[in-house]
Amino acid sequence: MALLRPAATALILILQLFTLSNAHNITKILAKDPAFSTFNHYLSATHLADDINRRQTITVLAVDNSAMNSILSKGYSLYTIRNILSLHVLVDYFGAKKLHQITDGSTSTASMFQSTGSATGTSGYVNITDIKGGKVAFGVQDDDSRLTAHYVKSVFEKAYNISVLHISQVLTSPEAEAPTASPSDLVLTAILEKQGCKAFSDMLKSTGADKTFQDTVDGGLTVFCPSDAAVGKFAPKFKALSAANKTALVLYHGMPVYQSLQMLRSGNGAVNTLATEGDNKYDFTVQNDGEDVTLETDVVTAKIMGTLKDQEPLIVYKVDTVLLPREIYKAVKKAAAPAPKSSKHKPKNAVADGPSADAPGADDDGEVADDKNGAVHVMIKGSSVLVSAIVWLCFGI
Incomplete structure (x- = not known):
């Protein structure tokens, strides 16, 4: 039996390697709660879901169906909706516990809107502030840093990998809402x-x-x-x-x-x-x-x-x-065997x-x-x- 242990350990490590390659699936995570069905639909329609799934460290600020109506009622194009929802995908990990441990009570972190090519300066950064009474508020940096949404609950967390947090309102900004070229x-x-x-x-x-x-x-x-x-x-x-x-x-x-x-x-x-x-x-x-x-x-x-x-x-x-x-x-x-040390002469x-x-x-x-x-x-x-x-x-x- 002792001889089997090293081989069994190696097998477990290899299986873990294949499991890690699958990472996470934001669509499946959100599908467990129908209250986020509209938000989930637009993550897929705008292909943000693909970008989220390929990230190793990510935080998604999800809004429920009623909150999504605030932007859907304005008739934005799919490309503009993508920019707005990009503000809700933070390229850092913030679990519920970390929200209340922010140094000096406030921090600014980059969202995926910052990397779209449409954001200028710091317009793709989101401000997170731990305010009195244990509440946490969110606001977009280029929107006069107004704290327009607050933390409701944690939906899903896998420490330092992915966190899905429910926030009360859609985060918007003048740049994200600007008409996007077809x-x-x-x-x-x-x-x-x-x-x-x-x-x-x-x-x-x-x-x-x-x-x-x-x-x-x-x-x-x-x-x-x-x-x-x-x-x-x-x-x-x-x-x-x-x-x-x-x-x-x-x-x-x-x-x-x-x-x-x-x-x-x-x-x-x-x-x-x-x-x-x-x-x-x-x-x-x-x-x-x-x-x-x-x-x-x-x-x-x-x-x-x-x-x-x-x-x-x-x-x-x-x-x-x-x-x-x-x-x-x-x-x-490609040589089948290791090639001899190459000379300085270039092949013809x-x-x-x-x-x-x-x-x-x-x-x-x-x-x-x-x-x-x-x-x-x-x-x-x-x-x-x-x-x-x-x-x-x-x-x-």
Whole structure:
């Protein structure tokens, strides 16, 4: 029996790992109380539920059906309702106990509205104040810091992970209630430049691909924007490409469908891009390792660093490297055994355009689909193999 204990412990740890990957589900939590059915419905309709579920630490300030009527009666668009409800999702943990232990009795914390791209300055911050008589009040910082709602009760708590608190009124602010542009009115290049992706925006304009991206917005568009630093490093190789390959490479950074981060996590596998046409696949593989999501092109592996804009049907992510398609660059062959120490000499990998646009060298960011997370990928994909191995350890079969 003593021999079985280490293996049994390992099995428990692995099962816990898989359980943690599921995180929480705000829709199921709120569905237990019909008093929050309207609030719950709009969290799903605006896709805020997906954003909440992917967070490790979050507080949701839920309002009941009667309180929701205060904003629904004003005829706001779904996009404006999303901004308003974003104020009710705090990116920190506040359980009932913590509300009454706030240092100096008052604090200000960021909401998800702060990261929408619509908030300016501190307009996406919520003030929480522990007032006399054991009551706790809430107000939006850009609304003259007026405390317009108070704490009613705790709905659900999982310490330091997720807290759902019932508050008395909807939190509103002039910025959150401002008319929000419909998808057809969104100018993608302006959004990219505002969110720190000017270099990629310039690539779109220079190739004329910005029109293709813009025309796709209404039907659903997911954009993967490389950081300015990544585009700057790649610029010499980009200039060496032909006009056709420049356009194809830029289009490779867009998917003609809206894909939230939760969707990307649950739908791992090959995906088409705006460059996909006929026999030209121009696809890449979406993979995840816990909270991290990567895009594997067979030439480079890019990691999603954050969400810059999420206004369905448009979502823009920032990635840490330029996506290089195998249709232009030769795919990197992964060695079965550890390769010898690399020399300073760069391999002569020809490009579809010719030798002037060689595949990135070993000292370039993201040259190879980094396999340092391979063990984790194998463990997640082959969970049945791992469990079988532990059963073998336990029972010797």
